[in-house]
Amino acid sequence: MVLKINNISKQFGGITALSNVSFSITEGEILGLIGPNGAGKTTMFNMITSVLAPTSGDISFYDEQISGLKSHQITTKGICRTFQNIRLFPEMTVIENVMTGSHCRTKSGVWKSVFRTKSQKQEEKEIYDKAKQLLETVNLLKERETLGKNLAYGQQRRLEIARALASEPKLLLLDEPAAGMNEQETVELHRLITKIRDMGITILLIEHDMPLVMKTCDRIVVLNFGKKIAEGEPKAIQSNPEVIKAYLGTEGDDDIA
Amino acid sequence: MLGELINPYYLQVASFILINIILGLSIYVTLASGQLSLGSAGFMAVGAYTTALLTTNFEVPLLVGILAGVMLAGIFGIIVGIPSLRLRGVFLAIATLGFGEIVRVFIVNTESLTKGAIGISGIPQLGREILDKLEVIGFDPEILGLKANQFTFLIVFILLLIIVIVLVCFFSRQKNSRVGRAFSAINMDEQAAASMGINVTYYKVLSFTQGAMLAGLAGALYAHVLSYISPADFTYHKAVEILTFSVFGGSEVVGGAIFGATFLTLLPETLRAISEYRYMIYGILLVVMMAYRPQGVIDEQMMRWFKRRKGRRQQHGTENK
Numbered sequence: 008m009v010l011k012i013n014n015i016s017k018q019f020g021g022i023t024a025l026s027n028v029s030f031s032i033t034e035g036e037i038l039g040l041i042g043p044n045g046a047g048k049t050t051m052f053n054m055i056t057s058v059l060a061p062t063s064g065d066i067s068f069y070d071e072q073i074s075g076l077k078s079h080q081i082t083t084k085g086i087c088r089t090f091q092n093i094r095l096f097p098e099m100t101v102i103e104n105v106m107t108g109s110h111c112r113t114k115s116g117v118w119k120s121v122f123r124t125k126s127q128k129q130e131e132k133e134i135y136d137k138a139k140q141l142l143e144t145v146n147l148l149k150e151r152e153t154l155g156k157n158l159a160y161g162q163q164r165r166l167e168i169a170r171a172l173a174s175e176p177k178l179l180l181l182d183e184p185a186a187g188m189n190e191q192e193t194v195e196l197h198r199l200i201t202k203i204r205d206m207g208i209t210i211l212l213i214e215h216d217m218p219l220v221m222k223t224c225d226r227i228v229v230l231n232f233g234k235k236i237a238e239g240e241p242k243a244i245q246s247n248p249e250v251i252k253a254y255l256g257t258e259g260d261d262d263i264a
Numbered sequence: 265m266l267g268e269l270i271n272p273y274y275l276q277v278a279s280f281i282l283i284n285i286i287l288g289l290s291i292y293v294t295l296a297s298g299q300l301s302l303g304s305a306g307f308m309a310v311g312a313y314t315t316a317l318l319t320t321n322f323e324v325p326l327l328v329g330i331l332a333g334v335m336l337a338g339i340f341g342i343i344v345g346i347p348s349l350r351l352r353g354v355f356l357a358i359a360t361l362g363f364g365e366i367v368r369v370f371i372v373n374t375e376s377l378t379k380g381a382i383g384i385s386g387i388p389q390l391g392r393e394i395l396d397k398l399e400v401i402g403f404d405p406e407i408l409g410l411k412a413n414q415f416t417f418l419i420v421f422i423l424l425l426i427i428v429i430v431l432v433c434f435f436s437r438q439k440n441s442r443v444g445r446a447f448s449a450i451n452m453d454e455q456a457a458a459s460m461g462i463n464v465t466y467y468k469v470l471s472f473t474q475g476a477m478l479a480g481l482a483g484a485l486y487a488h489v490l491s492y493i494s495p496a497d498f499t500y501h502k503a504v505e506i507l508t509f510s511v512f513g514g515s516e517v518v519g520g521a522i523f524g525a526t527f528l529t530l531l532p533e534t535l536r537a538i539s540e541y542r543y544m545i546y547g548i549l550l551v552v553m554m555a556y557r558p559q560g561v562i563d564e565q566m567m568r569w570f571k572r573r574k575g576r577r578q579q580h581g582t583e584n585k
Contacts, residue, residue: 110445110460123437
């Protein structure tokens with residue numbers, strides 16, 4: 008079991024964002040996390056990465072408790088994420104962005120950096136080469152000296168994925184990677200996500216683009232108003248009446264409206 | 265021959281430029297991780313008073329006094345830096361400004377120790393001390409055709425120049441390393457930095473403390489160059505002046521602090537007439553810079569342009585690295 012979410016609840020004041028949600032992810036799987044806006048998907052990401060602390064419940068990663076750790080410790084354990092509203096380092100070049108992603112896998116401190124010791128030079132070369140390789144994977148190698156902020160939108164999304172991969176995650180959390188992408192880019196994204204899975208990385212994917220979700224995910228968890236309403240294979244989810252109700256509403260709802 | 269070329273006045277101005285560069289660097293380092301500190305005058309006072317008191321009262325060697333000043337400023341940096349982690353931008357600036365004032369008021373009020381507002385005089389002079397040491401081993405500045413006082417100014421200048429070169433190398437290298445990338449990542453987006461595995465607390469305190477130590481060093485050197493210090497040297501005006509060096513010159517790159525400190529130290533010296541209106545000019549400069557070039561005269565883009573030109577020239581010579 009890569010990740011086990013156990014009875015997680017989160018309250019913001021009087022509002023319950025998530026209540027008693029449990030699910031787990033197995034090794035090598037692409038799990039989709041879907042639900043209408045405000046269902047609590049990003050809140051879930053924020054709790055997995057310790058940006059927020061759950062009100063109750065716990066999260067374990069490879070059978071180890073991770074709730075209560077700091078964000079950077081979670082990344083060091085092997086969970087890395089991308090953001091719904093892209094958060095690159097805008098004034099860094101593309102390759103520097105990716106090299107920064109390697110931070111938790113490298114060790115050189117102030118003195119090693121200043122004296123340029125052999126091990127530091129070696130380390131810098133390694134992460135530079137690795138960054139180049141990752142940029143090749145996301146098809147951004149040519150743009151490596153461009154500033155992050157000068158990339159096109161779709162490229163920024165791909166760069167964010169490359170930066171996350173540089174931290175050598177075992178579990179990658181993708182928060183709406185297809186948002187704002189055109190059809191062609193979405194097709195490429197699908198290919199990229201499966202390629203990452205083939206690298207041996209487990210993926211948890213939040214996405215609104217249903218064709219992409221159905222095509223990419225092995226399993227899907229559906230949230231609505233902070234509760235898990237369904238879990239299963241894409242086909243089963245597509246025909247699940249609860250899910251259809253959550254997304255499209257029912258005739259009863261129409262009457263009220 | 266050499267004796268005619270060496271003018272103590274110019275050397276004195278040059279020495280102040282070098283000390284101001286160190287102060288500019290202290291702002292640069294703290295800003296590198298996105299923290300705006302106005303505490304540099306306070307840390308400078310800590311460094312200056314520590315070494316002044318140790319060397320005048322206990323006849324501690326200069327080097328030990330200066331190092332003690334740097335260390336104590338660093339410790340104060342950690343003490344101020346940790347609670348300040350909760351503060352951002354203007355709020356941090358105000359809190360650090362408060363720290364600077366606390367230090368100054370403390371110095372003014374503990375007359376038994378610091379002689380209060382009168383200040384401490386008779387602090388051993390850096391150049392003198394070195395000359396004394398050299399004379400013991402039979403060195404005479406006459407060999408170089410210099411008078412004793414010319415030699416002391418020259419040796420202070422050379423020593424400061426070496427310190428500044430070492431510091432500039434230190435911080436340029438740090439910038440292009442894992443540590444430097446962590447600083448700028450935090451500066452650009454703290455949450456993204458944390459989610460990339462960067463320990464934000466550690467690096468913010470590190471950069472704040474480095475800034476405090478630099479200011480402490482500048483203060484300690486200032487005390488031994490001038491041989492007289494008083495609380496009036498470390499007021500709020502000084503903090504703003506130091507900030508101006510970095511903001512005017514460019515706060516993104518090491519070169520900015522060098523340019524800013526040099527230009528703004530020379531300005532009142534060359535134009536004697538405007539010396540009195542110095543702070544007014546600083547104020548105008550800050551306003552104009554904020555409106556038209558907030559990143560300072562020298563910025564990252566300019567450095568990159570230079571690098572690319574250099575890179576192109578090198579590529580003609582040798583292939584690949």
